[in-house]
Amino acid sequence: xxxxVRHLHLTELRARVLSEDPAALEAWEALTNHLANVKRARExxxxxxxxxxxxxxxxxxxxxxxxxxxGISLYTSxxxxxxxxxxxxHSHPQTAAEMGHASDRTAVTHYGRRVQGRPGTPLPxxxxxxxxxxxxxxxxxxxxxxxxx
Numbered sequence: 001x002x003x004x005v006r007h008l009h010l011t012e013l014r015a016r017v018l019s020e021d022p023a024a025l026e027a028w029e030a031l032t033n034h035l036a037n038v039k040r041a042r043e044x045x046x047x048x049x050x051x052x053x054x055x056x057x058x059x060x061x062x063x064x065x066x067x068x069x070x071g072i073s074l075y076t077s078x079x080x081x082x083x084x085x086x087x088x089x090h091s092h093p094q095t096a097a098e099m100g101h102a103s104d105r106t107a108v109t110h111y112g113r114r115v116q117g118r119p120g121t122p123l124p125x126x127x128x129x130x131x132x133x134x135x136x137x138x139x140x141x142x143x144x145x146x147x148x149x
Contacts, residue, residue: 007130008124008126009124010031013027014028079116080118081111082111083116086112087114087115092107093132104136
């Protein structure tokens with residue numbers, strides 16, 4: 001990990017789970033299992049998380065080959081998350097905080113494009129205190145993002 005731990009509010013996803021949305025329930029269970037695995041991996045010592053990450057990377061690679069899909073990696077999900085955040089109209093600093101970036105420029109210029117975002121995707125919200133710590137390089141952004149060319 002290269003910086004401080006970020007905190008996300010999962011209220012919208014949790015609300016969908018409580019409303020018995022089967023897809024949201026499946027996503028919630030996968031997320032809670034993954035976070036428990038991350039915690040256990042970190043408790044194993046300095047290399048615990050690195051080993052867990054590598055196992056996840058290799059597992060995803062094998063599954064993508066079985067599905068006949070090339071070019072899928074763990075970073076694919078980061079790109080999709082950024083695109084979904086932009087599509088949902090999150091501000092540049094919000095998107096940066098959600099992704100753990102110190103600057104609002106990184107997520108906006110190097111990760112998924114707004115047009116690739118999925119409408120209606122439930123997204124976590126970053127802690128407002130952490131949004132304030134994001135260095136603003138792109139100027140104000142209220143509402144939907146404009147793609148940087």
